[in-house]
Amino acid sequence: QKEVEQDPGPLSVPEGAIVSLNCTYSNSAFQYFMWYRQYSRKGPELLMYTYSSGNKEDGRFTAQVDKSSKYISLFIRDSQPSDSATYLCATMDSSYKLIFGSGTRLLVRP
Amino acid sequence: DTEVTQTPKHLVMGMTNKKSLKCEQHMGHRAMYWYKQKAKKPPELMFVYSYEKLSINESVPSRFSPECPNSSLLNLHLHALQPEDSALYLCASSQVDGGSTDTQYFGPGTRLTVL
Numbered sequence: 001q002k003e004v005e006q007d008p009g010p011l012s013v014p015e016g017a018i019v020s021l022n023c024t025y026s027n028s029a030f031q032y033f034m035w036y037r038q039y040s041r042k043g044p045e046l047l048m049y050t051y052s053s054g055n056k057e058d059g060r061f062t063a064q065v066d067k068s069s070k071y072i073s074l075f076i077r078d079s080q081p082s083d084s085a086t087y088l089c090a091t092m093d094s095s096y097k098l099i100f101g102s103g104t105r106l107l108v109r110p
Numbered sequence: 111d112t113e114v115t116q117t118p119k120h121l122v123m124g125m126t127n128k129k130s131l132k133c134e135q136h137m138g139h140r141a142m143y144w145y146k147q148k149a150k151k152p153p154e155l156m157f158v159y160s161y162e163k164l165s166i167n168e169s170v171p172s173r174f175s176p177e178c179p180n181s182s183l184l185n186l187h188l189h190a191l192q193p194e195d196s197a198l199y200l201c202a203s204s205q206v207d208g209g210s211t212d213t214q215y216f217g218p219g220t221r222l223t224v225l
Contacts, residue, residue, distance in 0.1 A: 008150075034213065043114075043200050043216035044153065088152055096212050097166070100152035 006101030019076040023089035114217035133184040133201030
């Protein structure tokens with residue numbers, strides 16, 4: 001079992017839709033969770049960083065962590081074609097190394 | 111400013127060539143990382159430098175040789191690579207190697223092709 005599981009997609013939605021991206025993780029000791037956005041042939045860009053459970057909002061993006069079910073989500077409101085990218089969830093192990101999910105490809109259709 | 115820069119953007123090299131990738135950050139970060147990313151896969155950690163000392167080597171073949179000349183610079187020296195080493199090589203940095211706020215910021219990457 002991978003430590004972080006993520007549906008690779010692709011996920012195709014119309015412009016303006018609410019997008020929900022999800023990951024599950026296996027180790028209940030994980031406490032720090034990140035979402036990175038990666039455009040084709042570019043480096044990952046840090047979008048959101050959360051600690052423990054709860055929600056964190058930044059503009060159109062909301063990151064949610066549910067530690068009881070080991071589930072992390074990223075919601076994108078009013079999605080735009082410019083949001084089309086691969087979204088990587090990540091967490092840190094006990095030595096603070098990043099553990100990535102496999103990434104979900106998102107396509108927002110105009 | 112959360113910028114990590116990498117040069118070159120693209121590199122094509124033969125299996126007998128020697129080349130170097132360069133990474134620079136001016137955020138005062140004391141940890142720097144090299145990752146390798148193949149198409150449609152997440153980044154894989156190769157090396158970690160903490161306070162200019164190599165702290166993690168993820169069993170990377172010796173044809174990859176990292177170097178950290180100072181706290182702002184990170185190099186990756188390449189020699190006798192194989193075609194399967196073709197990938198996007200990413201540099202990242204963070205405040206320190208470890209800690210609750212130790213988020214990593216990535217550069218744009220160098221796309222390497224080995225012929």
